[in-house]
Amino acid sequence: xxxxxxxxxxPQPRFGHTICMIAPxxxxxxxxxxxxxxxxTITGDVYIGDVTQRKWKRIExxxxxxxxxxxxxxxxxxxxxxxxxxxxxxGGGLAxxxxxxxxxxxxxxxxxxxxxxxxxxxxxxxxxxVLIKPYLxxxxxxxGQEPVNDVWSFNLEKSxxxxxxxxxxxxxxxxxxxxSAALCNTGSANxxxxxxxxxxxxxxxxxxxWGLRRHRDGRWDWVRAPYKNQNEIPVQRYQHSTLFLGTLMxxxxxxxxxxxxxxxxxxxxxETSDWYKFQSIQRFRHSSWLVDQFLYLHGGFDSDQPNxxxxxxxxxxxxxxxxxxxxxxxxxxxxxxDNTFMESFNPRVPPNSSNNNTxxxxxxxxxxxxxxxxxxxxxxxxxxxxxxxxxxxxQALVAMVYxxxxxxxxxVKKVPIDKLQDEHRKLGAxxxxxxxxxxxxxxxxMLAPFIQNLLLPKDYQSIxxxxxxxxxIRKDSIIKLCDEVQRILEKEPIVLRLRRPIKIYGNLNGxxxxxxxxxxxxxxxxDNLYNGDIDSxxxxxxxxxxxxxxxxxxxxxxxxxxxxxxxxxxxxxxxxHEDPKINKIFGFADxxxxxxxxxINDPNSIYQRINRVFQYMPLAAVIEDKIxxxxxxxxxxxxxxxxxxxIQKPLQIIHDPVTYQxxxxxxxxxxxxxxxxxxxxxxxxxxRDLFQNKSIIRFGNNRINKFLQENNLNMIIRSHExxxxxxxxxxxSVITIFSCSDYGNCGNKGAILSITKRGDIIPKVIxxxxxxxxxxxxxxxxxxxxxxxxxxxVDINNDELQQRRRPFTPSRSKKIGSQKQFK
Numbered sequence: 001x002x003x004x005x006x007x008x009x010x011p012q013p014r015f016g017h018t019i020c021m022i023a024p025x026x027x028x029x030x031x032x033x034x035x036x037x038x039x040x041t042i043t044g045d046v047y048i049g050d051v052t053q054r055k056w057k058r059i060e061x062x063x064x065x066x067x068x069x070x071x072x073x074x075x076x077x078x079x080x081x082x083x084x085x086x087x088x089x090x091g092g093g094l095a096x097x098x099x100x101x102x103x104x105x106x107x108x109x110x111x112x113x114x115x116x117x118x119x120x121x122x123x124x125x126x127x128x129x130v131l132i133k134p135y136l137x138x139x140x141x142x143x144g145q146e147p148v149n150d151v152w153s154f155n156l157e158k159s160x161x162x163x164x165x166x167x168x169x170x171x172x173x174x175x176x177x178x179x180s181a182a183l184c185n186t187g188s189a190n191x192x193x194x195x196x197x198x199x200x201x202x203x204x205x206x207x208x209x210w211g212l213r214r215h216r217d218g219r220w221d222w223v224r225a226p227y228k229n230q231n232e233i234p235v236q237r238y239q240h241s242t243l244f245l246g247t248l249m250x251x252x253x254x255x256x257x258x259x260x261x262x263x264x265x266x267x268x269x270x271e272t273s274d275w276y277k278f279q280s281i282q283r284f285r286h287s288s289w290l291v292d293q294f295l296y297l298h299g300g301f302d303s304d305q306p307n308x309x310x311x312x313x314x315x316x317x318x319x320x321x322x323x324x325x326x327x328x329x330x331x332x333x334x335x336x337x338d339n340t341f342m343e344s345f346n347p348r349v350p351p352n353s354s355n356n357n358t359x360x361x362x363x364x365x366x367x368x369x370x371x372x373x374x375x376x377x378x379x380x381x382x383x384x385x386x387x388x389x390x391x392x393x394x395q396a397l398v399a400m401v402y403x404x405x406x407x408x409x410x411x412v413k414k415v416p417i418d419k420l421q422d423e424h425r426k427l428g429a430x431x432x433x434x435x436x437x438x439x440x441x442x443x444x445x446m447l448a449p450f451i452q453n454l455l456l457p458k459d460y461q462s463i464x465x466x467x468x469x470x471x472x473i474r475k476d477s478i479i480k481l482c483d484e485v486q487r488i489l490e491k492e493p494i495v496l497r498l499r500r501p502i503k504i505y506g507n508l509n510g511x512x513x514x515x516x517x518x519x520x521x522x523x524x525x526x527d528n529l530y531n532g533d534i535d536s537x538x539x540x541x542x543x544x545x546x547x548x549x550x551x552x553x554x555x556x557x558x559x560x561x562x563x564x565x566x567x568x569x570x571x572x573x574x575x576x577h578e579d580p581k582i583n584k585i586f587g588f589a590d591x592x593x594x595x596x597x598x599x600i601n602d603p604n605s606i607y608q609r610i611n612r613v614f615q616y617m618p619l620a621a622v623i624e625d626k627i628x629x630x631x632x633x634x635x636x637x638x639x640x641x642x643x644x645x646x647i648q649k650p651l652q653i654i655h656d657p658v659t660y661q662x663x664x665x666x667x668x669x670x671x672x673x674x675x676x677x678x679x680x681x682x683x684x685x686x687x688r689d690l691f692q693n694k695s696i697i698r699f700g701n702n703r704i705n706k707f708l709q710e711n712n713l714n715m716i717i718r719s720h721e722x723x724x725x726x727x728x729x730x731x732x733s734v735i736t737i738f739s740c741s742d743y744g745n746c747g748n749k750g751a752i753l754s755i756t757k758r759g760d761i762i763p764k765v766i767x768x769x770x771x772x773x774x775x776x777x778x779x780x781x782x783x784x785x786x787x788x789x790x791x792x793x794v795d796i797n798n799d800e801l802q803q804r805r806r807p808f809t810p811s812r813s814k815k816i817g818s819q820k821q822f823k
Contacts, residue, residue: 009058013311016070019287036308042090044068061109073129080104094123121152128181147175170221180242187247189270205236228273253283450561457519465773489616496621502538506719510549511740542719543575543631547586574617575631576669587778615650635667726751744808780804
């Protein structure tokens, strides 16, 4: 074994990457994790290596570039083309389940997403992928929850493109992750994918080999590879690699369950079922490839430094290694003289086809799909004011832990770009807390009843009118959910710094069915639904989840669930109804009693526990440093966003504020912009001053312009008031968004805003709800007329009763120009 030095743009030391032969003597490296001793970062770069000239070149790729990933799979499908699937993105996340094709042209690269319809294998890492032309075969891996043993095929030559799950009637391999698989192209195993080893569900290493083959009648089946001599069985291992050389399967590197164990280089002859053992090659989580009689290894870890990846390239001359083993030496010479076999792992130009046939075919299909979508979907495109867009997000996602032993279940951290350079000083070394996997399972089990009973974007129309969706959810489950979401909110700043693309929801006010309508029509924050988009979007909710409507509990508990499940992508701001002084009056207390028959004054009640969570919600958010988002408005007091960040949590809203910060908090939740585009000065907002403290105003255009200028902002997005069309703009400076339709039976539409990656703002509107026999709004005078028992639990005084009788907030008066196209 010798070390080979390459020049040029040398890749950083890494592991969990892929290398495949895309042309004779030309390799393509993609992705992997870099760093050392627990401080690892996932990459997505592409390097092309010339094996003859021993030179690397980093490739700048364009097109539909995949996310950074490791523990994925890649293989060559045509000359200068490779396809990738799956992998982990670090911090507990998995890469999306798209197929990406990379094509090298001269010194540049392009990525194309393969257009796929129907069900996919889903997200996974540590799987294998082999091409049995024309079928791409994906087997096993870990879904983020557990290792699996399913098999999926994808026909690269049949459009429309779709995945097919293979149902094999024969005995199946056990579930596994970090195993290997390779295609045999000669002998009795010709056309068979052979998989070996891996790690199963109890974390133990495996040493079995299985073959998967397609019969002429279209059937697929598995067969366990026979071992001729049971006294010479292979070593159990995982995180290794395998390659075929004729009928010989080379098993290279890896690790076992024994720390520091030395694993031999092993050869399995598929013709004779014999195993051969040679001196160990100390590598795991590496990549390997063959050129002529030379075996190459790149990257990964070795046993001497198991926490620090290497950039070293090793080369083994199989001629010399097999010289003392006549059976293998003869096989090597046979393979060397077989040109057809050499072509199988050195991709050539397919006969009668152009070099870019496969990728061009995918690109044409994508274009046809986009053209159809453009013909059937009309959108209102809205540009941010002045359109001074920042293309780079103001935060980076940094994986706290990503190590050779990790199963990618750790947390990520958002770090401002300008502080990223210093972040390495803060990151703890490390490996995963042994309790983290148990905690992850506990959280998933805790969330399951909420997901099953409340996330129903495709089934909401079948919900019986006035039915109680909470009957399947126990009180103790709600308390546990509140504990978990509060732990997350406690760690968040009071002003969030967010990125595009993002969807923004306004007031929901207990209108659960409207929320499901939005999720149905415009995709939902979930990754296992056909219309889910959480992998590509953040979600921002501007508050007022509860009160007035009849399904406030369904709304707030579903959003808490999504916050726990997708903490870095679901963002919940506080509204003025997330306040016990308000939601005792306007219905949330009534609903908690009606659905759980509890004493709302009991500190252990659902009502009190949820209100304690509200005290930890952030008050505002800033998107890409240019758009200020808040429930109500900017009032008359606050000068800079930094002043909000001085407010401490937990926060109780004081309606007769004394301190500067109390006044800022109250105004952020309660103030409104002026109704007329020509109004320049602030005005008293008597309509909103429930407690007659003269603390609430409508802020004028002078105030808006000054605040935007002093904080270097382009726009304010807020909610708090219904609008006839669901959204309304004011002088291209303020957008009001209101997401529940027919508020108080006033006939308004509901809307959300979608901000694209490039900064366009697109309103998405639902019409007035046509829901028959569903009581959507609470009768707030009803509790006073109920039995003595009810009054005992919801103690409403005379002042609160008068507030209950207040009419619904009217829609913003539609002034001239308020609904013009955004510019």
